[in-house]
Amino acid sequence: MSGQTQIRDSYRPPFRVDNSEETILRFPFPFPEDNYMYSMNIEPHVKGGPVEAMSHTFDVDEHYIGECAEKARILAEDPKRCMVLPHMRDAEWDFLELGMDSLSSDYPEHFTLKKEGNDWSWENHLLNISQSFVFGDAATLPLAPFEYMARQMQGDFTLHDQRENDLWMDGGMVTSQADWSLKFDMGMSFRQWHAPVPKASEMGIFDRGLRFLLMLQYGRPVRRLNWTMTINPRLDTSPENYMIWGEDRASVTAENVAEKVHLRVELQTLYRLPRSNAVLFAIRCYLMPIKDIMTVPKWRKRLHRVLRDLDPALASYKGLDLFRPTVVEFLRPYDDGAPLSSGIQSV
Amino acid sequence: MGTSELPYRPLTFDTDGRRHLFVRENGMLAFPEGVRPAVFEVWTIEHSSLVKVEPDTGDVQMRSTADLLERLVHRLAREKVGLRLYAAGRPDFLAKVAKVADEAGLCSGEIMLGEPVGPERRVFCVHCDTLHDGVSGDTLMCQGCGTKLSVRNHYSRALGAYMGGGEPAVVIAAMEAVAHG
Numbered sequence: 001m002s003g004q005t006q007i008r009d010s011y012r013p014p015f016r017v018d019n020s021e022e023t024i025l026r027f028p029f030p031f032p033e034d035n036y037m038y039s040m041n042i043e044p045h046v047k048g049g050p051v052e053a054m055s056h057t058f059d060v061d062e063h064y065i066g067e068c069a070e071k072a073r074i075l076a077e078d079p080k081r082c083m084v085l086p087h088m089r090d091a092e093w094d095f096l097e098l099g100m101d102s103l104s105s106d107y108p109e110h111f112t113l114k115k116e117g118n119d120w121s122w123e124n125h126l127l128n129i130s131q132s133f134v135f136g137d138a139a140t141l142p143l144a145p146f147e148y149m150a151r152q153m154q155g156d157f158t159l160h161d162q163r164e165n166d167l168w169m170d171g172g173m174v175t176s177q178a179d180w181s182l183k184f185d186m187g188m189s190f191r192q193w194h195a196p197v198p199k200a201s202e203m204g205i206f207d208r209g210l211r212f213l214l215m216l217q218y219g220r221p222v223r224r225l226n227w228t229m230t231i232n233p234r235l236d237t238s239p240e241n242y243m244i245w246g247e248d249r250a251s252v253t254a255e256n257v258a259e260k261v262h263l264r265v266e267l268q269t270l271y272r273l274p275r276s277n278a279v280l281f282a283i284r285c286y287l288m289p290i291k292d293i294m295t296v297p298k299w300r301k302r303l304h305r306v307l308r309d310l311d312p313a314l315a316s317y318k319g320l321d322l323f324r325p326t327v328v329e330f331l332r333p334y335d336d337g338a339p340l341s342s343g344i345q346s347v
Numbered sequence: 348m349g350t351s352e353l354p355y356r357p358l359t360f361d362t363d364g365r366r367h368l369f370v371r372e373n374g375m376l377a378f379p380e381g382v383r384p385a386v387f388e389v390w391t392i393e394h395s396s397l398v399k400v401e402p403d404t405g406d407v408q409m410r411s412t413a414d415l416l417e418r419l420v421h422r423l424a425r426e427k428v429g430l431r432l433y434a435a436g437r438p439d440f441l442a443k444v445a446k447v448a449d450e451a452g453l454c455s456g457e458i459m460l461g462e463p464v465g466p467e468r469r470v471f472c473v474h475c476d477t478l479h480d481g482v483s484g485d486t487l488m489c490q491g492c493g494t495k496l497s498v499r500n501h502y503s504r505a506l507g508a509y510m511g512g513g514e515p516a517v518v519i520a521a522m523e524a525v526a527h528g
Contacts, residue, residue, distance in 0.1 A: 080476075164454060164455070181473055181510070183476075184471065184473060184501070184503050184506065184510055185503070186503075186505055187449075187503070187504065187505035188351060188503065188504070188505075191351075192351035192502075192504075193351070195350050195351035195352075195500075195501060196499070196500070196501050239473045239474075239510070239512055240473055240474060241474075242473075242474070242512060242513065242514075242515075243474060243494060243513050243515055246514065246515045246518050247515040247517045247518055249518055249521075250515075250517045250518050250520075250521040321522070321525065322518070322521050322522065322525065
């Protein structure tokens with residue numbers, strides 16, 4: 001959490017995102033074993049875990065200011081990255097409350113929340129925001145409650161109404177996504193928005209995942225990790241802008257692979273919201289270049305093994321086809337084949 | 348792979364329904380199969396400005412798709428539980444009927460969509476939001492931003508359209524180079 005005084009990161013050309021050693025070691029490396037296939041890798045989201053990124057309800061790191069600034073730029077360019085259907089008003093306030101309560105108790109040095117009945121006062125010292133408002137009265141905030149709070153948090157958020165034994169994508173703010181579109185998926189059911197994902201449907205993963213999430217309880221959030229790979233530190237790899245970032249995939253060479261290729265990890269956390277009975281899906285994105293992963297021997301060896309043996313259909317779906325061989329070839333000399341400990345911790 | 352497409356299936360009368368409304372894009376489209384219910388309405392598009400709605404008949408002629416959809420909005424707003432809505436026609440027509448039904452709050456068991464007639468689909472450009480009606484192939488040029496779009500197998504009921512997305516030329520060239528060794 002050092003260096004949080006100004007915008008120093010650039011998530012678009014010219015790119016500039018530097019990770020401190022602390023940030024590298026707290027990265028949620030997504031591979032507990034030497035091979036990877038979809039699984040129901042859901043566990044309780046309790047504070048503490050194999051890496052530091054899991055030690056708070058919502059993780060704030062040294063890129064907070066830069067990511068919030070990039071989010072604001074994307075929203076200015078494309079307002080449809082934030083949409084909420086009118087019946088989700090209660091869920092918006094649920095979200096604001098969860099965000100403010102969690103941030104102010106997890107990071108009291110950066111966020112302050114004072115409550116006197118419904119008269120609330122919020123201070124975000126990192127973004128220089130100070131706001132008094134009446135909880136439940138949207139007219140007392142400068143933006144709708146969901147948008148107001150989601151702009152002050154790293155990562156993407158979607159709100160899901162629960163009805164007809166299904167979860168519906170009825171709201172969200174999505175600016176750092178791995179190639180899916182909120183404006184297209186709005187209003188979809190759980191199975192509908194997962195339709196483009198290969199194999200997982202046949203494996204029954206979505207049926208089990210949905211059954212599990214329908215029973216999610218208030219106060220007992222859960223988490224899982226998901227991953228893909230992104231060329232250059234781009235938060236915005238949306239379908240909307242694919243014609244702009246897609247050509248990065250054809251730019252990887254043996255010389256630039258360590259700088260350009262990033263492991264993109266989503267720390268996904270899910271919460272039942274108390275008033276609305278909606279489900280909040282928080283998708284926190286971490287981008288870590290190969291050169292930084294190289295500094296952790298266990299991770300670089302495991303990444304080599306996972307990418308080398310990855311199912312071709314999965315590799316294609318994740319858009320890795322044009323550069324996966326280059327990454328594997330680069331990592332191969334750094335993997336001595338020695339057995340690695342199970343789990344994602346760095347040693 | 349899963350699907351987000353509309354749940355098309357051959358139309359059959361649902362005996363659990365109390366009222367039945369069949370909307371069709373033209374008079375050549377057959378009624379649903381099965382035992383015809385006692386109370387049963389048919390709305391048929393005639394593509395003619397000469398037809399007038401006969402209020403007390405179960406066989407209603409509509410002037411156009413827009414005419415039928417407007418009346419359907421009005422009708423579904425006043426309906427109660429027990430209605431079964433059946434629709435037959437091209438994919439575009441079925442998409443629009445499904446959208447009206449969704450917005451009126453009909454559940455999945457209350458609307459039945461027949462197998463679509465013909466291949467024409469509605470396509471949404473994910474880059475610039477332009478909608479294209481009557482797309483019969485798997486590719487098209489976007490009328491809004493000029494991108495060559497491929498139609499993806501991902502369908503939004505809310506938009507009533509398939510996703511169309513482009514591919515940068517350098518990526519196409521690189522993929523071809525890989526494919527040809």
